Amino acid sequence: MTIAGAEVGSGKAAEAPPNRTLWILLGIAVALMLGRALGLLPDWLIRLPDWMIPPTAEWLDAIFAFVQNDLGLLQVTRAIAGGLEYLLDATANLLYGKRRWPYLGPIPWSAIAAVAAVLGYFLGGWRMAALAGGTFVWTALIGQWEIAMQTMSVLVVAAPFAFLIGLLLGIAAWKYRAFDMALRPILSVLQTLPFFTYLLPAVIFFKVGPTAGAVATIVYALPPMILMTTLGLKKVPPEVVEAGKMSGCTRWQMLTRVYLPAARTELLVGVNQVIMLCLAMVVLTAFIGMPGLGAKLLAMMGSFKLGRSFEIGVTIVLLAITLDRLSKAWVVRQPVHFERGTPWWQRHVFLLAGAGAFVLFYVLAQFVEILNEVGIRQNLSQGREIDALIKSVLDIDAVQAVTQWLRWFLNVQILIPFRNSLLWIPTPAFILLVTALSYWVGGRRPAIYAAVFFSIVALSGWWDRSVITLYTVISAVILATLIGIPVAIAAARTEKWSRRMLLVCDSAQTFPSFIYLIPAIMLFGVNDVAVIFSILIFAMVPLMRYTIEGLRTVPPEMTEAADMSGATRRQKLMSVQIPLALPTMAVGFNQAIMFAFFMVIVAAFIGTQDLGQELQRTLAGSDIGKNIVLGMNVSLMALTFDMAILAWANRRERALGLTK
């Protein structure tokens, strides 16, 4: 640690010789706070007076009204919505029998499960077949087939669209530098924008229902696909490109026969991310009244039916793991050659098996009703029993005592005082403190952004709620760090535990955020501690993951050098491994903050007093201006941290010579 500390210090000193800027920023902030403590500070320096706050929301409303009605954008979007709705109705018909064209559905659950199993076997052998088939069998038997298919019907439409649009935009960004430069900041904002801000415009422009859900989902899943496309195309080896050119490819041939196939791996990673983000978002569209797993979960949690919530949670988790594993298996799957003269049926054996299984179960289901549909009486749901079990466990005195004490301790001793002190800080002082922090961590540019971004937040008129949002995020991330980092360090000591822990983190990362509310509500009920707890476990995942990865990827010759210098395990950790892993750990820390900003909005469901709560309220009406102002506040705060921390990690990596 001493090495890292010394170097960070000297690095700073080299940048701005006497560190004067930092001290000036801090000095003014402290002076302002002292002023407030002594009661000398005028009111307009504590909080911006109302007359200074521009009516941004109203302006935005006016702009939207203009674009929507006068420019006729609404016609365009409604036309798109029409086409999309047609597709959504078709999948809805096939998957759960909505009475729309093509009037064929619903497909028996057993046929879908069988095809899933064959697909699983094709991509990853027996284990994958069991996972994929098992997930669908579970879903049917537990009696959630229809709601799961409501979710899937949107997913199967949204994911291909997100893939295609992302691919095209990614190619454009790769081809045209100017477009890339214009797109990047937009993508950064999109990736930090709370999902509520995706939902409301979607509802307004694409009318309530599955269409709006699909549109919000597509937009939400776009950024990683665009980034992976650009990355993959840039990574095609120059000699492959030259080989293409020397073969006399035209531009179109270059793109379709050389670049895109050679970028296959990255494109498929993009597909994986698109699918996972689509699932996460489709579940969240419950907030705009979309039926499906998310809506059911929301309803069950709202009425505190923990057993059913738990079962739906398991379904969502299984679905997430299945989709993730299958698409990842597709990434690593390489084409294998067939010997000359292999008959046609052998080359396409999986296709035939899939079709065969489908037909077999489709026909069987016509005669055996249970293979077609699992009725309410037949399903194996143990909702009430699990509910009783969970409640009885929670009722055990010891458990009660622990959770209640934790609740009291965290609330009274830590959270409330922390929150109140943040709220007490005068607005200008707060902005200066954040700026100083950004300056210290990231340098000049991030500091300027921090000052501008937080000033905009102050001018938005939602300062107190923004501070509360920030307080929630900070508390949760600090707690996550305190718990997650030591666990990760312990796990990183052996290969075996690293692998196990990474597997857990990888799986946990694929769960839609909603899932994390279940244990939080179970343990702590509906209050601030549950909010913090749900964010904490959600944010801990990337934190642990990157810490383990950072520690495990320290070059072996360095740890060997430490061993040969006679370092104890502790010395090796403190002076070799952690300093070298720190840039990677910082990326994890950054992601933890981003995840926390995301989760804090989801947690509005539990009942918070922050921006998320206000955002959720806007969904009821058509307050689009307010919705965007609130969303931008969250995004701007998140981006401030994002830029400062990543700037630090990059500089550190370069200083350590870890980048090529």
Added chain:
Amino acid sequence: MSEQTPVISARNVWKLFGAEPRKYLAAMPAGRSYDEIRADGYIAGVKNVDIDVGRGEMLVIMGLSGSGKSTLVRCFSRLHDITGGTIAVEGQDIMSLSENELIELRRRKMGMVFQSFGLLPHRTVLENVAFPLEMRGQDRHARRERALEVIKLVGLEGREDYFPRELSGGQQQRVGIARSLAIEPDIWFLDEPFSALDPLIRREMQDEFLRLQDMLGKTIVFITHDFDEALRLADRIAIMKEGAIEQCDTPDRIVLDPQTDYVRKFTEDIDKARVVHAAVLARPLNGSVPDGEPVEAGATVRDLARQLVNDNRASLPVADKGGTVIGALDRREALEILLGAEA
């Protein structure tokens, strides 16, 4: 086009990398050195190169990494646009070609082999080899026939349906070679084709390459950083340093008469006896033919070692393949090369 016209003719070719290379080159005073150019913020990939490649010739461009040899060959095929000078391929200025004409040129006349193979990972051996044919729109049947033919030529029969990752390095490069030959190019560029291979495989591939060249007789530009390889294969060697050609000559001349210190350094550790041929040492006959059995013009000094030591004539007659005496070889001179003059 006559036999004498060079296939590739480069005049004052410059390739600069930097912000505005054309503008810089136009304003640059003559005789500026590599380091001065670098101080101005530009890298001279190719620096004022003049070279001709004759029909059927094998020119080996040789130099350390970063000397500009790969850049030069990419200028020949216009994978790089040159900054100054002219490059003519079969008399046609390639910088004046439109995109379509350039594509056409590459589809008909040029083949290239890459150091790390540059195979398309998603295509089988057959599909990789047929790729250039596919690009020029040949029908499926014809390109399959031709591809199978070249695959057989490079000795990969039976592996047509394998994917590149299922092959060893040497086999992958055979695919690269087959692909570059599929269109029956007139000009064949090979960019360090064997550098990525193990020494044993490399030797085997060189032999294979010589066999192919014997059979096909193409015009070849071959790049290597391995002097032994250059000596083994070349009709002529061009040695490059910092973008410029230091010397371009036959292997014998390079070894016997290095023109710069840089070239001399290269040749120092070379066993000259293995490189120098009797023909090069033969002095013109001044009317009198030395007595006795003539030695072969194509033999190296090393080949003649025993005879040189045991013979006691002052000079030996040198005869070409037809048996005509073309000159006389001074035995002392040859012995000195054999024993290593400097040592």
